[in-house]
Amino acid sequence: NFEGGVVLFEGGMDPADMVNSGNADEVERLFSSPIPFAKFVIERTVASFKTDTPRGREEAFNAVKSFLKKLSTFMQEEYAPYAASLLGVNSARLVSKSSADMPGNSRESLLTLSDIAEKSIIKTLIKTPTLIDTVLDVMDSSMFLRHKEAFESLVRGEESSELLQIEFDESIQIYSENELKKQLIYFLIKYYQRALDNIKKYDKLSIEKKIFYIRKYRNYLDRLKRGELVPYESDSTL
Secondary structure (H helix, E strand, C coil), X not given: CEECCEECEHHHECHHHHHHCCCHHHHHHHHCCCCCHHHHHHHHHHHCCCCCCHHHHHHHHHHHHHHHHCCCHHHHHHHHHHHHHHHCCCCHXXXXXXXXXXXXXXXXXXXXXHHHHHHHHHHHHHHCHHHHHHHHCCCCHHHCCCCHHHHHHHHHCCCCXXXXXXXXXXXXXXXXXXXXXXXXXXXXXXXXXXXXXXXXXXXXXXXXXXXXXXXXXXXXXXXXXXXXXXXXXXXXXX
C-alpha cells in the first residue's frame, strides 16, 4: 500500500518494521527488485482497491492520480500509461488538470507535457547559465515544438517577454544538473522517435540515405535508453 507517501509492504508493514522483526533479507530483495519505485507504488495502490466495482475503480483512479501529481513531468509521462493500463482509462486523464484545479487567473489553456518540459529546460538554464553549453552539445532550437524563439533568445543572451514569463512562473520546475540530464534524455527520446517515424515516410531520399538515417536514429535511441546523452548533429539535408 501507499499511505501518506510511505510504501507499506505485505501486511501493512513498512521497511523499518520488517528489518526490526528480522526480515532484513526480504527488504533487501524487495529494494533490489528491477521494478521501479513509482511502478511499485502504482501497482500496490491499485491493488488496495476493489477495482471490479465502479466505486473502487474511481477511488483507485483518484489515489493514483494524486500520486502521479507528486512526480516530475518526466516521471508522470513515463508511468501514466502503465497506471492507465491497470485502471482501464486513458492516460491523459491521469496527468491533465481541469480548469477547476487551477487558481483563478491562471485558468488559461492547459499546458501539454511538451510545454512543461521545454519551459522547465529553459527556466533551468536561466537560473543556471553554466549548463547552456551542456544542453547545446546535445540539442538545438529546432528540436523545440513550442518555445523555439525563447530558447534562441536565451542562447543569444537576449531578453524577451516570453523568457520573463517563464522565469517568474512559479509553477515551472527548476532542475538540478542530474535532473536536467534525465529530462534531456526523455526529451531527446521523444525527438528521435519522431524523427525515426518521419524518415520512414520521407520519400525524397535515396534508399541508401534512408537506411543511414534509420540506423543512426535507432542507435541514438538505444544509447539514450541506456542513459547516455548523444551529441547533436544537424541533419541539414533533411
